[in-house]
Amino acid sequence: MTAASLSELAPPTRLLLGPGPSPVSPRVLRALGTPPLGHLDPAFLVIMNELQAALREVFRTRNPFTIAVSGTGSAGMEAALVNLLEPGDTAVVGVNGVFGARLADIAGRCGAKVVKLEAPWGEVFTPAEVEEALAREGNVKLVALVHAETSTGARQPMEGMGDLCRRHGALLVLDTVTSLGGLPVEVDAWGVDACYSGTQKCLSCPPGLAPLTFSPRAVEVLKSRKQKVQSWYLDMSMIADYWTEGKRAYHHTAPINMVYALREALRLVLEEGLDARFARHARHSAALLAGLAALGCRPVAAEGRRLPSLNCIFAPDGVAEAPVRKAVLEEFDIEIGGGLGPLAGKVWRIGLMGDGARQGSVVAVLSALEQVLARQGKVSRPGVALEAALRVYEG
Amino acid sequence: MTAASLSELAPPTRLLLGPGPSPVSPRVLRALGTPPLGHLDPAFLVIMNELQAALREVFRTRNPFTIAVSGTGSAGMEAALVNLLEPGDTAVVGVNGVFGARLADIAGRCGAKVVKLEAPWGEVFTPAEVEEALAREGNVKLVALVHAETSTGARQPMEGMGDLCRRHGALLVLDTVTSLGGLPVEVDAWGVDACYSGTQKCLSCPPGLAPLTFSPRAVEVLKSRKQKVQSWYLDMSMIADYWTEGKRAYHHTAPINMVYALREALRLVLEEGLDARFARHARHSAALLAGLAALGCRPVAAEGRRLPSLNCIFAPDGVAEAPVRKAVLEEFDIEIGGGLGPLAGKVWRIGLMGDGARQGSVVAVLSALEQVLARQGKVSRPGVALEAALRVYEG
Numbered sequence: 001m002t003a004a005s006l007s008e009l010a011p012p013t014r015l016l017l018g019p020g021p022s023p024v025s026p027r028v029l030r031a032l033g034t035p036p037l038g039h040l041d042p043a044f045l046v047i048m049n050e051l052q053a054a055l056r057e058v059f060r061t062r063n064p065f066t067i068a069v070s071g072t073g074s075a076g077m078e079a080a081l082v083n084l085l086e087p088g089d090t091a092v093v094g095v096n097g098v099f100g101a102r103l104a105d106i107a108g109r110c111g112a113k114v115v116k117l118e119a120p121w122g123e124v125f126t127p128a129e130v131e132e133a134l135a136r137e138g139n140v141k142l143v144a145l146v147h148a149e150t151s152t153g154a155r156q157p158m159e160g161m162g163d164l165c166r167r168h169g170a171l172l173v174l175d176t177v178t179s180l181g182g183l184p185v186e187v188d189a190w191g192v193d194a195c196y197s198g199t200q201k202c203l204s205c206p207p208g209l210a211p212l213t214f215s216p217r218a219v220e221v222l223k224s225r226k227q228k229v230q231s232w233y234l235d236m237s238m239i240a241d242y243w244t245e246g247k248r249a250y251h252h253t254a255p256i257n258m259v260y261a262l263r264e265a266l267r268l269v270l271e272e273g274l275d276a277r278f279a280r281h282a283r284h285s286a287a288l289l290a291g292l293a294a295l296g297c298r299p300v301a302a303e304g305r306r307l308p309s310l311n312c313i314f315a316p317d318g319v320a321e322a323p324v325r326k327a328v329l330e331e332f333d334i335e336i337g338g339g340l341g342p343l344a345g346k347v348w349r350i351g352l353m354g355d356g357a358r359q360g361s362v363v364a365v366l367s368a369l370e371q372v373l374a375r376q377g378k379v380s381r382p383g384v385a386l387e388a389a390l391r392v393y394e395g
Numbered sequence: 396m397t398a399a400s401l402s403e404l405a406p407p408t409r410l411l412l413g414p415g416p417s418p419v420s421p422r423v424l425r426a427l428g429t430p431p432l433g434h435l436d437p438a439f440l441v442i443m444n445e446l447q448a449a450l451r452e453v454f455r456t457r458n459p460f461t462i463a464v465s466g467t468g469s470a471g472m473e474a475a476l477v478n479l480l481e482p483g484d485t486a487v488v489g490v491n492g493v494f495g496a497r498l499a500d501i502a503g504r505c506g507a508k509v510v511k512l513e514a515p516w517g518e519v520f521t522p523a524e525v526e527e528a529l530a531r532e533g534n535v536k537l538v539a540l541v542h543a544e545t546s547t548g549a550r551q552p553m554e555g556m557g558d559l560c561r562r563h564g565a566l567l568v569l570d571t572v573t574s575l576g577g578l579p580v581e582v583d584a585w586g587v588d589a590c591y592s593g594t595q596k597c598l599s600c601p602p603g604l605a606p607l608t609f610s611p612r613a614v615e616v617l618k619s620r621k622q623k624v625q626s627w628y629l630d631m632s633m634i635a636d637y638w639t640e641g642k643r644a645y646h647h648t649a650p651i652n653m654v655y656a657l658r659e660a661l662r663l664v665l666e667e668g669l670d671a672r673f674a675r676h677a678r679h680s681a682a683l684l685a686g687l688a689a690l691g692c693r694p695v696a697a698e699g700r701r702l703p704s705l706n707c708i709f710a711p712d713g714v715a716e717a718p719v720r721k722a723v724l725e726e727f728d729i730e731i732g733g734g735l736g737p738l739a740g741k742v743w744r745i746g747l748m749g750d751g752a753r754q755g756s757v758v759a760v761l762s763a764l765e766q767v768l769a770r771q772g773k774v775s776r777p778g779v780a781l782e783a784a785l786r787v788y789e790g
Contacts, residue, residue, distance in 0.1 A: 011442065014433065021431050030428060074628050233466060
């Protein structure tokens, strides 16, 4: 390595329709590239206040403790668990994909007794299943569920979950990495006690921060811990003092430029309006799925349980998924995702998130898939996918 | 909060001469604002390889395990300790400022027996002191020292430290957050086993990543752990697979745009050349200290033990430091730092890091300080600070 061997940064331009990151608006990129302030500059503290207020809107919560964790979405997951669990606590974790499994792994590293609720990948949990586990185990500290399972495209219905957790004295932790800003997330109405997300999905911001909100109940649990939080970096009892107006105690240096970018991304979300944004995501997902159906691709998750932001579909019968995905990337500069775990080699994961949820994306990816599949003789009639999608837009 | 209440991002333009973040080159900001690739895109994996090669140059190491942790400098600190320590291990930690204390705090959270070596703030440790602790304790897992103590401006000499740790079978962990890229850091020559830094100091990149390198010895310790690493997010046994060519297993989404920015920042470091960069930092620090001396400001750390990157000086006798610092920020748009812990209210911390280490910064901050102090009748003769600084530049 010498200076000469490191050439100018010149990445290809890709249309990001995988499981994240999603396309980023030029306005967000411009905010990201703004010269930084110091993390204790009074002008930066105003920006933090604004960011917090915007995050509360997007999470639909009044929780004072609403911040952006200095890491990617998984840091938000870890922050939720390490602050609320202590060794010996019991955690009931819904495992129906990669991210539920990750929650269980982290809860175990906290020294908790982990009770896994398991469902086949692509399926979700009923309130009765959760309640049965709570009643059976007794004295459960928290229930952790994945609202938007990025590995399967399944949407976990939340009706009733908050109430039953409260009845059993358990906190409710919810992963909204792939839902926040793309479909309804109702932290207060659902009775969620700890909710985290990532920036690089439906918020259309680069990866690097994890929005996180704690209910007053969760803050109470944090404050009454017997032991120190095992992570110093993610210790919210200290970080809260940096994010609380009037305190602003130095903990660690915030990722200033990412805060700028997330603020601008949230500004775009609020300008559009949450409900309009959710409708947009739903509309383009419906068109995409219609087009994919015409190509012989069946969704993994059942109707009514699907994420509009992450469309996980089986590759057509007799089609090897990886070479198609590679061709779509290399020839068309479009990124789509493959499967993880038991779905590896079987599915594509097509994200329509934030700025990616638009007709241009739907048309581009369907056209690319159709052309690649046509070479294998797997398309019934040229244009079949686009026509099906356009019917949804017209209808 | 409504969309209308969130106005355009318009931070003031500050000259960042505090303890970090430091000024960022327009080239780095441009790289930061480049549209992201996916974190598993083959084109991004090439960029990761390039980043790793550049980091090895800057750390002066051949360690294959050399990466950027997805968090700020303190995440690098935590990553070093949680991966190498297990409950019951003994850690000898040098505490002579805020960051040594933080190392001790984190080591305790790992369940380690923490043996604190203590020295007054501003002072450093001798090899004899470290060796005495190693001999006394026996079976020490690691020694952790702070090369560049940002809270005091003290530089820890490293000669002999690696050898004595090896003789006693201990790993050597070194914090170079405020030194990497600004003064010599010799990971291999010093026998350092785990070394971490931040991006927002002498590398002149925004905060958000933590360069980290592990020696083969440290990797061996990581591989032979009895227990899982307590942090999933910072578990280097899994993260290594993402950063290893040919594996690239998904762990978490990397902060793509920060990787772009750090790559460009390292490119600038290598273009300048490390030795030239170190000489530049030393030269401007000498000029600054000469000017400050003419204003009655004495450095906290002794001659030969000072960081050129972080100049920590006592405010002149009879001067309240905070109002001066506030005036320098508000009237001159220059950020300088105050003191922490026992130095709070007593010192200023003036960073000359990366792009901030230039004559323009030195002249600007001396001029601002002189004007504010002159109002209090604390300046012997107008221009005295600048003259002293210029004599160093001319000499």
